[in-house]
Amino acid sequence: MDGLGRNEHRELDREVLIDSGQDPVSQVIDQTETEDDAEPSFFSKWTLPSILFLLTVFTTLWAGAYQAYSGPVRGPLNFLLASPEALWRGIPFAGSLLFILTTHELGHYLLSRIHRVPASLPLFIPGPPHFIGTFGAIIRMRGPILSRRALFDIGVAGPLAGFVVAVIVLIIGLSLSTVVDRTATYGLHLGEPLLLQFMSWVVVGPLPPEADVVLHPIGFAAWFGLFVTSLNLLPIGQLDGGHVAYALWGSRQRTMALAFLPILLILGFVGWSGWFLWAFMAGLWGVGHPPVMDPDVPLGRNRTIVGWIALAVFVITFAPVPFSFH
Secondary structure, eight states, rough: SSOOOOGGTTTTTHHHHHHHHHHHHHHTTEEEEEOOSSSOHHHHIIIIIHHHHHHHHHHHHHHHHHHHHOOOOOOHHHHHHHHHGGGGGHHHHHHHHHHHHHHHHHHHHHHHTTOHHHOOEEEEEEOOOTSSSSEEEEEEEESOOOOOHHHHHHHHHHHHHHHHHHHHHHHHHTTTTEEEEGOOOOEEEEEHHHHHHHHHHHOOOOOTTEEEEEHHHHHHHHHHHHHHHHHSEEEEEEEEHHHHHHHTTTTTTHHHHHHHHHHHHHHHHOOOOOHHHHHHHHHHSSSSOOSOOOEEETOOHHHHHHHHHHHHHHHHHOOOSSEEEE
């Protein structure tokens, strides 16, 4: 599955694997940070989230427009200086990506409000326009999550909300994508999780071995939304998956996280080197989840079912080799 057309890979051939290996997105996507209970200032509560969001709108527009640019190789900065009027071409990609990420973060935010856990508005992190133009977003928790049920609800709401929107966007993106001869494509190839393979078969139809799909920018944004979902559902530390696994299985979450570390290392050797960073970050964050005050209170049947649904979402959105070059 190609994320971009062949002309849209002119600098990604040199840069994407380096950027992906460092994986700045993974460092910030959907992490929670605990702050003092003091009332936040107007700047931190409203001004900073607004400024960061507007900057991210600009950088994702820039990235989307640069993906669609088919002129000579000049780099994103020269492209912007020479053709600022072409930024509007980034609207399909930027709008789709920000819709998915915003829905994900608002899932956390709204459930935090329902459970009366103080939390900031989503803080988007603008990034270089060479790839997607953002490092993701975070929600800062300004108070501890004391309840096991609150931990589960807040942790699972973001990935499932973002997943639903990503699937809708994926259907639209696939319907606008192009089927090409596989031998005519080169550059960045995207991993194909089970869900993408199934949706491609439904929307595009069965493909012969020599054919491939070049994703429309909307489809590429949806693919990245699925990628973010799978990363966040890893059952490690205070990732969303760590919250959900701890709420479901308590101290056994640490065992699950320790089991995932060698898997990530193996995938780093045989597939995408970015998994080495994830294994390192897991050790840095801590693989285990901190305890809550009511660990023995049962989640109930409905939450347990939702938890298994979240596990299924992880399985169908996970790509062992998310990026490769051909």
